[in-house]
Amino acid sequence: MMTLDFKGDPVAINVAIYARVSTEEQAEQGYSIPAQLEVLRSLCKSERKIVYKEYVDAGISGKSIDKRPALQELLRDVEEGKIQEVLVWKLDRISRKTSDLLYIVEKLNKNNVKFRSYSEKEFDTETAAGKLSIQILGVIAEFQRNTIIENVKMGMKQRARNGKWNGGNVLGYNVVEVPSGKGSESVLLVNPVEAELVRKIFRMYAAGQGLRSIANQLNNEGYRTKLGNSFSTVAVKTILTNPVYIGKIRYNVRENWNEKRRKGINPNPIIADGEHEPIIDMDTWEAVQKLYGKKSKTSPRVFEGTYLLTGLMRCPQCGGTLGAHRVKDKLKDGTVVVRRYYVCNRFRNNGSRVCSSNSVRADLVEDFVMNRIKEVVLQPKILEDIVNKINKDRSKSVLPLQKEIAALDKELKTLESQKQKYFKLYESDAIDNDFLVERLNELKAKFDQFAQRKREAERQLETNTSSPISIKEVREVLTMFHKLLENSPLNTQKTLLQTVIKQVHVKKNGKELEGIELEFDEGIKKCFLTLAPSTDKVEGAFAFRKQKSPSRYTLVI
CATH class of the missing domain: 3.90.1750.20 (Putative Large Serine Recombinase; Chain B, Domain 2)
Known part of the structure; x- marks a missing residue:
């Protein structure tokens, strides 16, 4: 069960109540299981929190956590994401041993589960004092863990020196x-x-x-x-x-x-x-x-060069990347010629049982990319047709997206109303805790589905209703990009291509190219239009490529 509230309301969360009493403590009224549960139930109800489950270890000592089945079940439910908060009447109900308490608190923190003690207010991970207490426990836990790791390493090294096996499975x-x-x-x-x-x-x-x-x-x-x-x-x-x-x-x-x-x-x-x-x-x-x-041993290189399109092409057969590969051919006159290819990496590493080579001549595909960019820059009509088609397709999708978002909003409001209705029924004791949890989880599953689709539609609408892609601006970007390419050394050309090209598409026959997919965002445009990096330093352009931008768009040329 996930967090039950739809809008981040902190009250609609699953709380695990843990209670324990040893055989000796059962005689003491203040320590009794019913007394602990009554206090903790009342607290949850006053805070409008859902009691996911009550975990009770009756007549069991607090010296060891291994022999407490209810506590072990609680920890499993924590790892499965069923609980958002653990509540105890007193800290020693969880454990009397500091090492066990450290282990439990660390597991809760790892799974983003809040921990509270009713009696010790300083053990509330939402308060400043609680966070400090947890941090102190964390420092102690890290010290203990590092000490254990060092001891284990020393032991394993000594085992190896004694000829004993420390590794995993090995063929043979x-x-x-x-x-x-x-x-x-x-x-x-x-x-x-x-x-x-x-x-x-x-x-x-x-x-x-x-x-x-x-x-x-x-x-x-x-x-x-x-x-x-x-x-x-x-x-x-x-x-x-x-x-x-x-x-x-x-x-x-x-x-x-x-x-x-x-x-x-x-x-x-x-x-x-x-x-x-x-x-x-x-x-x-x-x-x-x-x-x-x-x-x-490293042999003398017979070819010096850079593969410009590494990582930008996919194998048309298996979908893996095409990597650099060189083949030496000896001509009739004895001259050795080195030919460069891009081949399927899975074929190179695993052989023909896994995939085929699907090789593409490096010089041909690199020339194609460079010449195609030049062609688009020098022939304005080609670029104009591409950009106009993209703007037209974006415009057509606006009205359907607006209608979809409005319908999703209506569904979300209906679900929110139903949620409040169930809370009122619970507060008036018309329904019990189990029924409330079941219904709220059903509603939340639907709510999350609709909310996710709404976010996707809104992002798409934001892109499609932004200003149309400017043909003039794209032409300026590509022109500057082309000038940099022509006047840059090979390693800089590779960086520039990696900045703008999203993928070079290879046809399924593996011998021809379908097109070059270029990707632009505000950072890239600003870089090329205003910053204009020099031909020997394009780190600025490369950095922009890694940033996310809502106004990103692609062109296939």
Whole structure:
């Protein structure tokens, strides 16, 4: 159940009441379950809040949260978004242990759930004192969490040094949990079928096949990775360079993952003799590593250049991006010629089992884009026809949108009236809490649907009722854009094209282009018409491209 109010009214929210009493406390009148519930119910009713559910742990100690079924159910409902506020009579009803209280408060904060204690007013996350208390708890929780993380890292590093497995699933082995001391630990056991596939990959590479050739062959023969995906060049490379297959444990290859991701390479990872059985013999391993080292050395570049349209074209077959690709051809006289293409990235990484190359000659498509922009700039009639058609289509849609918005407004007002009617019935005790919750949720589902459609229609109407696109202004923008392109180096040309081109459309036959989709907004227009960036610095134009603008429009030329 989501927030029940339609207009952000803070009273129409779902409240979870939690009550607990231990065996010893049951004799005390002030601590009784009925007494706690009565106080909290009255508070909710006075604030016109909906009691979603009452969670009661009777005769259970507050020392541990694991053995309280009602509290565990409440936390599950919090994670599922059913509750917006948790209310307790007293803080110790939730927990007597600070560590457990920290855990619960952190979980509530993570799910944007308010927490209140009836007796301790300072534990109300909507008050300044409450926010301060929660922040203090958060600092303590972060310190405890970081301490735990450091201890876990130290333990895992020591396990790796001892030859024990810390990782997840790996092709060629099954990860099995075995008893160890007080608990269990993960060990690697050889999977005979997968191990033979690993040996096959090593044999293929040692025989001279490249990464792409191996991935393509494996996919065509029906093989899959450990996770059931198609093989890619990266997957093959990972297998060929993983010392786990010669009985080694490699750990801590990357450091500071949250900030540096794959760039945080550790120059001194842990490599130790593992407890598991190797799959690849040392002779094969060393031969493959030597061969891989030779192929990985950077060879002299036979072509220097920039692919201007990277990321701007989609594969007409699978919808993936077309990426840069070079092919070397040797002519009859022995001359080596490098031809540039844009090809399907999924084909390059996973082979013909996944998609086709759908290659497009880079020089041809880049020339087409540059010449088409020049043609539109130099022949005013072409641009005039394009802009007039867009303005005409926008004008036609205004009246239908206005009618739709008016109809949606009427529906929303009706739903709001029905909501107020149910609140009045609830306050007069004509209906109970469960009936109210059910009806309000039905109304809210409808309200959200209509409100979303109204927002979309209003945005579209705002665009279509704004001033018509100025042919003169578009021509000026394109003229300045064209001048910058002609007088810029390749890397700057690429930035300019990325700024204005939304997509270069490739026909389904993969051999022809349908058109170039240009996208403009106020930022881009201002950049080209007033700021006029220099040919060696267009960061201003590129920054505008990332901003959202209600007056954005597209032209297909």
